Amino acid sequence: xxxxxxxxxxxxxxxxxxxxxxxxxxxxxxxxxxxxxxxxxxxxxxxxxxxxxxxxxxxxxxxxxxxxxxxxxxxxxxxxxxxxxxxxxxxxxxxxxxxxxxxxxxxxxxxxxxxxxxxxxxxxxxxxxxxxxxxxxxxxxxxxxx
Amino acid sequence: xxxxxxxxxxxxxxxxxxxxxxxxxxxxxxxxxxxxxxxxxxxxxxxxxxxxxxxxxxxxxxxxxxxxxxxxxxxxxxxxxxxxxxxxxxxxxxxxxxxxxxxxxxxxxxxxxxxxxxxxxxxxxxxxxxxxxxxxxxxxxxxxx
Numbered sequence: 275x276x277x278x279x280x281x282x283x284x285x286x287x288x289x290x291x292x293x294x295x296x297x298x299x300x301x302x303x304x305x306x307x308x309x310x311x312x313x314x315x316x317x318x319x320x321x322x323x324x325x326x327x328x329x330x331x332x333x334x335x336x337x338x339x340x341x342x343x344x345x346x347x348x349x350x351x352x353x354x355x356x357x358x359x360x361x362x363x364x365x366x367x368x369x370x371x372x373x374x375x376x377x378x379x380x381x382x383x384x385x386x387x388x389x390x391x392x393x394x395x396x397x398x399x400x401x402x403x404x405x406x407x408x409x410x411x412x413x414x415x416x417x418x419x420x
Numbered sequence: 421x422x423x424x425x426x427x428x429x430x431x432x433x434x435x436x437x438x439x440x441x442x443x444x445x446x447x448x449x450x451x452x453x454x455x456x457x458x459x460x461x462x463x464x465x466x467x468x469x470x471x472x473x474x475x476x477x478x479x480x481x482x483x484x485x486x487x488x489x490x491x492x493x494x495x496x497x498x499x500x501x502x503x504x505x506x507x508x509x510x511x512x513x514x515x516x517x518x519x520x521x522x523x524x525x526x527x528x529x530x531x532x533x534x535x536x537x538x539x540x541x542x543x544x545x546x547x548x549x550x551x552x553x554x555x556x557x558x559x560x561x562x563x564x565x
Contacts, residue, residue, distance in 0.1 A: 342536055342551075342552070349533075349534055350534065402532035402536070405532065406531060412559075418526060
């Protein structure tokens with residue numbers, strides 16, 4: 275996959291994830307009676323901020339995580355930079371587009387960010403391990419004897 | 421042994437089912453033939469030309485527009501291009517990166533790295549890399565995709 279295509283697909287994925295998060299947040303608020311579901315709406319500025327955040331958050335992925343032929347330790351350092359880069363972008367855009375207005379809101383965004391980041395890596399590693407197990411079992415059936 | 425041949429519409433649907441009381445040499449030969457292992461192709465080493473059986477190949481690599489074939493015994497070069505060998509050998513021979521074809525029958529195990537690449541340890545203890553983009557094709561070839 276070339277880098278431009280990766281950047282575009284990442285932008286779409288991250289934008290969709292943020293949008294889903296906002297919808298879930300709206301649903302939770304309506305369930306607990308803090309908001310009326312019928313009054314839930316998104317302005318064009320909010321939608322623009324979502325797409326912009328998605329587009330900018332894709333840049334660290336293209337910069338740090340596309341080279342897979344590097345040692346494990348180096349890759350982990352790159353993941354740390356990736357995480358930090360994403361956090362800075364989310365914090366900056368959150369401040370510009372007023373996703374939070376006080377320290378409590380900022381802490382909430384920070385907690386959600388790190389939970390999502392850890393969740394995504396945990397699921398990815400779990401999927402890789404599941405694939406390995408399936409492939410190794412299938413290889414057992416066809417392997418040449420030497 | 422009775423043989424039934426049923427016509428199908430596409431290459432993906434092609435398969436052979438053999439019902440036998442025991443696996444005889446003839447049946448093993450037929451399986452090898454169907455899977456393409458019995459195919460041979462010309463390779464050269466130190467100026468001498470050999471016909472190499474597909475079943476002895478571990479992996480094939482393209483470096484600087486030259487194609488090298490690796491077996492337990494050593495490395496050979498061939499005039500075939502990678503894409504030609506991919507078509508010629510078929511079966512469990514598959515592209516694992518832009519510049520390599522791997523024989524899945526020679527893979528001892530695979531292990532995914534955190535970066536997403538898959539390290540495949542071969543029966544001769546060499547480790548080759550399967551790009552994550554080819555993982556889906558590996559599973560399809562193994563009938564688990």
